[in-house]
Amino acid sequence: MLLVEDVYAGYGLSEVLLGTSLAVKPGTVVALIGANGAGKTTTMRAISGLIRPARGRVLLDGEPVGGLPASRIARLGLAHAPEGRKVFGTLCVEDNLLLGAYGRLPRFFGFRGRAAADLERVYGLFPRLRERRRQLAGTLSGGEQQMLAIGRALMARPKVMLLDEPSMGLAPVIVQEVFRTIRQLKAEGMTMLLVEQFAKTALEVADYAYVMERGRIAIEGTPAELRRDERLLAAYLG
Amino acid sequence: MPASIVAQMAISGALMGLVYALIAYGFQLTYATSKSINFGQGELVMVSAFFSLTLLDLGLSYWLVLPAGLLFGAALGLVVERAGVRLALEQKSEGWILLTIILGLFFFSAAENIWGRDDRPFPTPIPSDSIHVLGVDVTPLELSVAVGVLAVMGLIELLKRRTLLGKAFEAVSVDRDAGELMGISAKRTVMLSYALSGAVAALAGILVSPITTVGPTMASALVLKAFSVAVVAGLDSGFGVVLVGMFLGALETLASFYVGSGWREAPGLVLLILALAVRPTGVFGKAAIRKV
């Protein structure tokens, strides 16, 4: 369970989030949509600790995590696949995946063995990654890097996953593949907060959705409810 | 002048050059994790050498003093990180440049107060009578420098590539935020890099002191050349600093012999200026040193 309560955050003097609140219940997929620059990525960064909320609370399974370093929050069970993927380009695919599980692996020896089951699971989900396990992540295609970013987040066995625009810049067939994976993870009971440009597709997998405008949640509801909203239809769902 | 003597001098110089390489490697370690370097690194070399000398004077065996000196250097590295670097980095300022220089000055005057201004010999059980290896005469002392430098750099590189901690070190170097998202504490990684860098500086001091003696002024001479090596080789290639360090060491010895001992510092300076003019990212490097 992830709760964001009245969070204010920004970058230096520029305030971006102006009282954002949202909730992600266990086992559900929640979509966060909105125009460019609305503050979706900033919301995710404030949740995962990459920026510190100036006000408000972030609760992970009831525990306040606002203000903790991102590495602490990650170890408490929050995995964030960031905008732009941010894979470690100079490390190979498998090393990237192993680092996803950093918090619960031994630091020096035997980490590969300890992570074997999780690696199998990710390679099962993304057979392409298994083929390229020794390849440097920086040389992967965009779609493969996105799979790696999702796989790396899964390696942590997170309680909650944040996916920031997993379809950004990908060819339509790859976008379909990414969404197939998201549906599969949902079927397995994963709790997810999903930011997407493809609002329509996002609403198809989501159980609940929030629409952001200028740092605040403007509209929220189930996908069925949002589809009935004329204004929204015009603005985002084309 | 027989060619063999030239080769002889070049090799002795190259072995000494490995000390510059080791200090330059210390710059690379902290630059990787934090894009900062300790401008007082030479003072860490010197203070650690004095500290080790004091332990030797107290009658401890060299083989105990060696690890103790490395630990002491690591602790000093942590002090530099805490006092000189951390706050500046948190505020995204370049204040670490001035702060590490000031810390270096502080260590320098502390060393003068504690140990005096004189150069002192550094006893070692490693013999300094030359032996004949592969056609040249070298002293076991010189060889110990080479073995020590290459073994420690090799060990650190091996740990970086083979252990999860090493991969985490690389991850934070590539993308600090993404590393944090994996659960890797960037703060602790930076601390680790400063501790390693301090230990490496101490090793340089312990290895070079039996050859050069220990004194407060050893710091500036060593660190200037290490700095040239780091600039010429770039801040991200361990292999590069070894090659450039040996090259500079050899060049220096030959220059001081042929041109005069006053010209010993010239090759380093020329190399530095050339490198900055021609290729600011270093011959082997990708990252540029800003504000040199």
Ligand SMILES: Nc1ncnc2c1ncn2[C@@H]1O[C@H](COP(=O)(O)OP(=O)(O)OP(=O)(O)O)[C@@H](O)[C@H]1O
């Ligand atoms: N690092 C930063 N420093 C300063 N301002 C920033 C930074 N990152 C984002 N902003 C600003 O914050 C606002 C919200 O940006 P954010 O990235 O959260 O939007 P977004 O909803 O994710 O947009 P997009 O759909 O384009 O990804 C924008 O006005 C942006 O210019």
Ligand SMILES: [Mg+2]
């Ligand atoms: Mg965004």
